[in-house]
Amino acid sequence: MSVLTETSLRAELRNKKISQYFVDPDVKITPSARQYLKEREIQLIIRDEKPSKYEEESAPRQKDKEVITPKYYAVMGGYFSDKPEYMTQLYGNKLVFKDHPHIALRGKLDSLQSKIMEVQLSASKQKSMGLVKDLEDVLILCRNIMRAEVLDEPLADIQVLDLGEKELREMSHNPQKYFNTKHILPSWEMGELAVLLNSIRSLIREVEIAAIKAFKTEDGVSRVDIIKALNRLSSCVYIMMLRQLTGYYKEER
Numbered sequence: 001m002s003v004l005t006e007t008s009l010r011a012e013l014r015n016k017k018i019s020q021y022f023v024d025p026d027v028k029i030t031p032s033a034r035q036y037l038k039e040r041e042i043q044l045i046i047r048d049e050k051p052s053k054y055e056e057e058s059a060p061r062q063k064d065k066e067v068i069t070p071k072y073y074a075v076m077g078g079y080f081s082d083k084p085e086y087m088t089q090l091y092g093n094k095l096v097f098k099d100h101p102h103i104a105l106r107g108k109l110d111s112l113q114s115k116i117m118e119v120q121l122s123a124s125k126q127k128s129m130g131l132v133k134d135l136e137d138v139l140i141l142c143r144n145i146m147r148a149e150v151l152d153e154p155l156a157d158i159q160v161l162d163l164g165e166k167e168l169r170e171m172s173h174n175p176q177k178y179f180n181t182k183h184i185l186p187s188w189e190m191g192e193l194a195v196l197l198n199s200i201r202s203l204i205r206e207v208e209i210a211a212i213k214a215f216k217t218e219d220g221v222s223r224v225d226i227i228k229a230l231n232r233l234s235s236c237v238y239i240m241m242l243r244q245l246t247g248y249y250k251e252e253r
Helices: 006-013 031-039 053-062 101-125 129-150 165-173 175-179 192-215 224-245 248-252
Strands: 018-023 043-046 066-068 072-074 087-089 094-097
Touching: 006 018, 006 031, 031 043, 094 101, 101 129, 101 192, 129 224, 129 248, 165 175, 165 224, 175 224, 192 224, 224 248
Parallel strands: 018 043, 018 066, 072 094
Antiparallel strands: 087 094
16 A cells, blocks of 8 residues: 655645645555645546546635646555656556666676677677577567566566576586586686676676565565566586587587
8 A cells, every 4th residue: 555645745746836636545544644735725536437527616616726636646645646757667657766686687688688798799790690599589588577577477487598497407507417517617728708698697696685685475476477587597608618618619600
């Protein structure tokens, strides 16, 4: 339930002349907010409620004043006709401060996508188009994760590099079996593209931590699908590092 407070009203209605103020029926209105509207002779109208005979008769006399229907409401309470610069949309017309955990997660996902494209560019300059293609798969999954979070919808089953969730986990945990090599100890000696892939992998870990902060609840996390996808995404990039170091992408040229 949202709360309409005197503070939010003062911020929204400063220097504005209005005759009516509309709110949804599930909004809790503080006594001070009601008093503030009354003092400014602003009619409070609850949406979906029929106006009284007095309200219908008095409305025409107030045509010289603007009527405001709030466009946004803040999750922490308050309504706004214009979005403040220090706030942004969480879902639909719900506003939060820009340091909200969900917004921080979106920023991390945005940075991750930027980094993937940077590495694609470097790989293309070295004519490693197989790597560019695999990175495109990773980029698409990142965008799907972003979409699922922003639209608050379930994330589709994980499929990247033509590998499913179980295959990604199995291959990343058993490099000796699938790549005939030991686990990687990152070093500059791996070469430019492997180092760049490692930077993507470590950035995914940062995104995963941001996701935990955003979805943490008293009982665990609310979006296990997104947390799992990020975990498998780091496994995917680790597999790409193994491919890079064992000559897979050279063979693909």
